[in-house]
Amino acid sequence: MANADVVAYNIAAFISTLFLLEFGADKFIDHTAVVARRTGIPETIIGLVTAGGEWEELAVVIASLARNRASLAIGNIVGSAISNILGAFSLGLLFHPKDSPIVFDRSSRIYSLILLVLTTFVTPIIYSSTRTIWLVCGSILIAFFAIYIGSVGWAISEGTMTAPEDSDSDDSDDSDEGNDSDDSDDSSNDESTIDVVAERTSDHTNGNYHRPNGSAPIEYDEQTNQAAHAGSSATQILPRPSRPRPRTLPYHISYLLLGFLAICLAGYVLSHAATTITDEFGIADVLFGVVILAIATTLPESS
Structure with a gap:
């Protein structure tokens, strides 16, 4: 029998921490981009770090692995892919303006082809229960990930591909850069x-x-x-309207650290609340990760 107080507390903590996770990810991404531009880091790296990484998902996965709940991490990864394709992508197709056709540029097609190849390669691994195969395939996938990051960065720097755009970033930090x-x-x-x-x-x-x-x-x-x-x-x-002065570099660095700490804290709380809820109800970690955790961490990105 599940403890009602424990379940209610962890559900409340789970829901409230989602807002903290989204806040931390937004602040971390926005101010990382500003700090990178002011310190002379190439735009290619900025695009890959800010828009190419799902920091909310990564925080939850790392926290789940730290608690020895790998099934919850796998469920979150698989569920996030399903939510993005069946949820966010399908909503974009449905609510696209009728007067303008949907056009996918060359970069989008290349990214989709790479994703298809990787998914086709990974899918058979799920049906294998041998630990050796998991270790070998995990090492190969990490190597492919490094090659992927390097090749995409090189293609963007050469102009062959376009850096992915971040739809979650705020315009306030970009306006600071343009004030001068x-x-x-x-x-x-x-x-x-x-x-x-x-x-x-x-x-x-x-x-x-x-x-x-x-x-x-x-x-x-x-x-x-x-x-x-x-x-x-x-x-x-008539007086000339005054423009806000750009923020200093320490200001953006402090918010960068604040966002990073918020992501780490939110990932830990979400993982802890998820494991407690699954233990109380006897739900499988993979099922909870696919159905609840993945959708909860993906919906803010689609808004």
Whole structure:
């Protein structure tokens, strides 16, 4: 008989920790990209680290392996693949705008082909119960993973492939990176803006208004002339909106570490809560990982 208090507590901890996991992954990815750009790390590595890695899944898998629950980790991996293909991908196909066709670029096709080859190679291993085969195949897969990362990085650097885009990243950190260039552009446009305002003020005073494309001036009566002159004067005294100053590098590093710690803590809590729930109800780890854990960690990425 399952203990109701233990089950309720672990279910609440499981659900609440999902928000912590998503928060930590977002902060870690966003601020890692900013720190990498400011320290001169190539864009290829940034794309592979931020968008090419599923940090939520990795944290849960490592925590499950640390608790000697490999079945839960395997269930999470298999369930995540099923959720991404049958859930996220299918929803994208269903809710795609009807007026624009679905186009998959060359990079998407290459990534899909690589995934198909790896899945075809891994599937027969699941039906084998020999530990030696598992160890050999695991070592081979790790070697293939290293080759895959290196080849994808080389292809992106050569322009053959496009770095995967991250749909979960926030735009606030990217705006910090663009503030310096935006300020320089705005300062260069200040003089031209003042000249245009002064020209329009002079034209309104004389009763004419010149269009920007150099067409013939438009005649105004005295009442319209006074209103235009008042409006142009008000335009001159409007304060220039201030832009937020970019964050410092220690600020982004601190949030990077905060996100990493949140991922580690969330992975441990999710693994602990999942194993406790499976033990209380007598559910197999693989079943819980495929049905509950994988869907719970995949849904935030699809939103």
